[in-house]
Amino acid sequence: MSDSMEGDTSEDDEELENLTSKRKVKQKGPTNKIKRTKIIEQSSPEISEDEYRELLQDISEWFDGNSCISMLKVLYRDHVTNANTLHNATKMRDLLDNLHDSGNLSPTDLSILYDTINVTKKFGFKPKNKNLLSLFQNVRRFEISKFTSHRQKLVKLGMALIQDDVSTLDGSFNIPQKKYEDSWHLINDLEHKTVICEEKMEPFVEKLRKAQLHSAVKALTEEIHEYHELLHDISEWYDRHRCIGMLKVLYRDNVTNANTLHNATKTRDLLNNLHISGSLSPTDPSILYDTINVTKQFGFRPKNKKLRPLFQNDRSFEISKFTPHRQKLVRLGMALFQDDVATLDGMYNIPPKNYKNSWQLILDLEHRCVIRQKNMEEFIQRLKKAKLSLAVEIFTKDQVPLEVQARGPEAYNAFIEALKEGSKPIYQTRLMFVGPQRVGKTSLVKALTGLEFNKNEGITDGIDTSLSCTLSVKHITDLKLQPDIPTGKLIKAKQKYLRAVAEKMLQKKRGIKSKVCI
Template identity: 30%
Template sequence: MASNNGIPEKDFRFLKITVSEYFDARGLLVMLKVLFKDHVKESKLSGITKTIELLNALESSGAFSYQDLTLLHDAIKLTDEFSLETELKGKIPSFPLVDKQTPFTKFTAYRQKLLKFGHCLASNDVSKIDASCNTPLKNYTDSWAMIRDLEHKQVITPTKMADFIKELGRIDLKAAVSILNEGFTPECQKETEHSTNARPIYNLPESEYLQLLVNVSKRWQEFGKIHMLKVLLCDFNRIGITEIQKEDDVFNLFNLLRGSGKLSPSNIDVIAEAAFLCGVGPIEEIIKKKIPTYQYPASMDEVHKISKYRRNVIEFGFKVEETNLETILKLCGLSHIKETDKWRLILSLELNNKLTPKTKETFVKMLRENGMIAEVDALNTY
């Protein structure tokens, strides 16, 4: 069965063949090796000679499956190969169209900048960098072969990027310097280091995956905090808030995540991060019984699937005074709603567009004018 971001399993093999033929015909395998370096071990990556081998390695690692094509969608956007999307849609009607507006989730900011860097270099630029970095010259065939080699020799790394950018400036490659400077920040370096030491790859069999969801949902149901979970799930715009509001069964809420492509046998991070944020401690034990190597979040710095805005909303839920709930509803023109549960209140505010990323500034101003300073600070935590 396909998810909203997947295809039927029977079409997946044909999709891999189509993608492989597309990139091989254009001689872009080395570019793909640069792109997917964070998803396939170098020892395996270096021996790959065809795109189909790379796709199979990504599938084996759990990063790519018929149920979740997000990696392919992000790759199409990042490489600007939208003609591949057209070809896939023509051959496989079930192939979901790429959403150009959604942010990248499978590639770090650092990796995205390396792709832009590779695309901006002319052959003369590659020759200049070769002369600057190598004695004797390597005579690279293209920018991708150069990036592969310089990453392997650790000339290009997050921690050495400042020195590399300085060298590009010395040889007057202004466009390349601009691209790499735009993405090279302490946050980018931190994100990349997290990716390099990412949670170990796994891909649960379907039966074990479903059993994990059953076990987690049962424990969560016993623990409570279901409305808090609903608030968290509003972070994913592919799930309608009305659908979230009407569900009171945790397993059914997880099914909404599965349908949106945010939860799969190879990616249960949203559940782990949600449990960490909600303080549902027993979930960690359940996950580690199924995936012993799983690295459960230990701090807020290790939460990456849930946006900063959503984390601010959760902080607001923790800090909002119960005595202020009625006042907030009145100020928002929602006095007809009688709500004493802070998380249900937040859901009502979101449903009525009173607290959203677009209206947050107005909402915060209203709180400040009414002396709710702790609530204001909570919404500006991250």
């Protein structure tokens, strides 16, 4: 067995509540493994320089005591900037000093130490200084961020190879044999000769297969097997819930082949295309988490128990792979009943196409550009005409101005109700004059707003803002300054519709039915 195979695996059973670190769950890609990234983010440790040096000494003694120097040379290969240091190091401290000098390790960023413990499985390490113990609680729960997936696989490979395996590979790659001391010396040498190279690992894996080194093959390919297992499980789940139509709507922007989108009968057809296009991979499965979030299929759990923790707390993840427009179309499909579908079918088709469900309707209207992200107003008006208030709200919810949202749920709901009763456009814009100095920008603004021309106008220092003004659409030259609105305050149009919302709320409280247009 290679020199550091026997890692300390003592369990730290303290509850998460005992953590002194702050935590947040978020989606991150690409990830280092097939996983949804769950991060317990370590707050910057407040340790002194003396405590920092003491910590480096303690962890170095721990790893040296477990004969890990060769393994660490493999692990730190991408980070140690000096090749001679990497080659000649006899103690972990030699490597840590280089990591410190290169900025990969510091008193305020100890993450490479946490990652080292996680990758090497040396969970038994505890600093001698009791003040530092809290920094290493539940370290196995921290996400590995400093080492690539490839680098982690090589450490797994080194742990998996026994000395007979090393001799077998020595004979495969060297004549005469080099008589490697352990698996780590083999890996370091094969990396130096670029036999092991991240961009072309398949030939090396094939050599392992021919040598029947199954544990070594598993170390380098396990996550790919888990990835295909995951795709199979999630496909079965969505197919069992008859979601293929919904997924065609959801993946419309991501599936690169129109025929695949049209002809797909199973979820796996779509996932295979996402994989080919690069939207889905073992190192970036985030589109699967987003799919669960958008489609609300929170009951999914992989059959492989090792993968189940990756799908906990799915609702905590920010959706990043689908546009707001795409998410709204999925919500629309969920909101429309079959009677609603028939109503819209009659509006857009003579004779009706008799859509089987809302997803067929949406896909067809998208294909015909009736539903378009850049021009949804006409479709929304059709929804209003059909009195499909839930569908209307899906597309108008985000149109509520921040000024209204800030006034609370009552103002928000009043604005939505007012929108349903009618609206009219507000023609307003910002006008910016840009140009070299002394060409007359200030004088032009003053002329347009009816102010007196000053032939001795001074140079504007930096940027100047003017008051708002109105322009009659009938008389283009009739541009009038609005002196009653101070700079930086809301323009009259905003004040008008905010007053309308307030009036609507007041009327609702008094039980008065009145039409308020915004």
